[in-house]
Amino acid sequence: xxxxxxxxxxxxxxxxxxxDIRRTPLEFSPGxxxxxxxxxxxxxxxxxxxxxxxxxxALNKIRSLSPQEKGRGVVSASxxxxxxxxxxxxxxxxxxxxxxxPQNVSAAKRxxxxxGRAEIITFGESCEKAEIRARRLAGETGRTYVSPxxxxxxxxxxxxxxxxxxEDLPALExxxxxxxxxxLIAGIAGFLKGAGRAIEVYGVExxxxxxxxxxxxxxxxxxxxxxxxxxxxxxxGLEPDCITFPLCRELLDGIILVEETLIKGSMSxxxxxxxxxxxxxxxxxxxxxxxxxxxxxxxxVVLVVSGGNIAPAVFEEAVR
Numbered sequence: 389x390x391x392x393x394x395x396x397x398x399x400x401x402x403x404x405x406x407x408d409i410r411r412t413p414l415e416f417s418p419g420x421x422x423x424x425x426x427x428x429x430x431x432x433x434x435x436x437x438x439x440x441x442x443x444x445x446a447l448n449k450i451r452s453l454s455p456q457e458k459g460r461g462v463v464s465a466s467x468x469x470x471x472x473x474x475x476x477x478x479x480x481x482x483x484x485x486x487x488x489x490p491q492n493v494s495a496a497k498r499x500x501x502x503x504g505r506a507e508i509i510t511f512g513e514s515c516e517k518a519e520i521r522a523r524r525l526a527g528e529t530g531r532t533y534v535s536p537x538x539x540x541x542x543x544x545x546x547x548x549x550x551x552x553x554x555e556d557l558p559a560l561e562x563x564x565x566x567x568x569x570x571x572l573i574a575g576i577a578g579f580l581k582g583a584g585r586a587i588e589v590y591g592v593e594x595x596x597x598x599x600x601x602x603x604x605x606x607x608x609x610x611x612x613x614x615x616x617x618x619x620x621x622x623x624x625g626l627e628p629d630c631i632t633f634p635l636c637r638e639l640l641d642g643i644i645l646v647e648e649t650l651i652k653g654s655m656s657x658x659x660x661x662x663x664x665x666x667x668x669x670x671x672x673x674x675x676x677x678x679x680x681x682x683x684x685x686x687x688x689v690v691l692v693v694s695g696g697n698i699a700p701a702v703f704e705e706a707v708r
Contacts, residue, residue: 394578394635397540398547401448405545408480409444410436412549414556414690419661420674424681427688431553434666434696440621441546441572441694442473442536448545449534450477458483462532465489465522467515468497469621469695470536475504486531488522490515494620496699515624537569538630547575553690554580560587561687566672566694567591567600567643568622570632576692577639588684591636591643592676594651594668597623600636601643609633618651618668618706621695644676651675656707658693667698668706 420428433441461484478485485506511521526533565573577589596615603609654671673691
């Protein structure tokens with residue numbers, strides 16, 4: 389059992405941040421519905437401020453700090469989207485930020501981050517290494533570490549998506565959500581599963597970087613050998629003590645693994661039917677529905693499109 393009232397924390401988070409986040413559209417998709425044999429709705433978090441859902445959790449976390457914690461400043465680590473979100477949140481609240489980036493951060497996201505006010509440090513070849521360095525730096529300097537996913541306030545902020553979805557579509561039967569560290573899906577599932585009726589929640593990971601699926605299968609957090617993925621925003625391992633793992637173990641109905649060709653094809657389909665360029669991670673939910681369409685046939689399904697931060701040249705290369 390979850391040892392805290394996650395739906396209540398999400399409702400509290402929504403009250404804290406709703407004036408400054410975008411209530412992103414929940415749009416019925418006639419084209420995708422026809423293709424999938426389901427009633428498909430798209431939650432466009434790619435239209436959130438900073439271009440991804442990450443701003444929700446970051447703003448909730450920063451606003452949850454005490455005045456003394458805000459005065460000392462914060463440290464975080466990111467492959468891009470979380471960094472953009474926490475940079476804007478820190479700037480809005482007048483909080484000094486040091487951001488540790490891994491060497492593999494995309495050029496487009498790095499350029500955007502460098503335009504903000506955060507102090508930027510590059511460290512390590514992976515997001516895990518950058519996170520370890522950022523945690524150590526926070527401890528050495530007495531500042532608060534803002535995790536991309538391993539934090540209850542972050543999870544509650546992301547869970548406000550579930551609150552909005554259920555308000556806009558009370559008859560929802562299933563949600564499909566991208567999975568990286570698990571903060572997004574833990575928050576959404578935490579709210580939807582607390583709604584008092586049977587709503588299925590499925591995660592989607594790229595086959596090339598499916599650490600959550602491997603960990604759930606093993607019954608504990610594991611390290612895996614990863615390959616490059618177009619869904620780079622969800623790539624990377626899990627911290628040994630992360631709170632998202634037990635939440636995902638208890639709340640999810642399953643995780644769907646998808647190949648790179650299917651992710652890229654889903655990016656193309658979203659552009660074709662909705663004229664939007666979304667990043668690879670943002671297309672995971674559609675890829676998961678395509679992969680597992682038989683199980684969801686005829687149901688009212690929400691696809692969470694988590695982000696749209698991708699350079700046009702990278703997008704064109706992916707969908708070519």
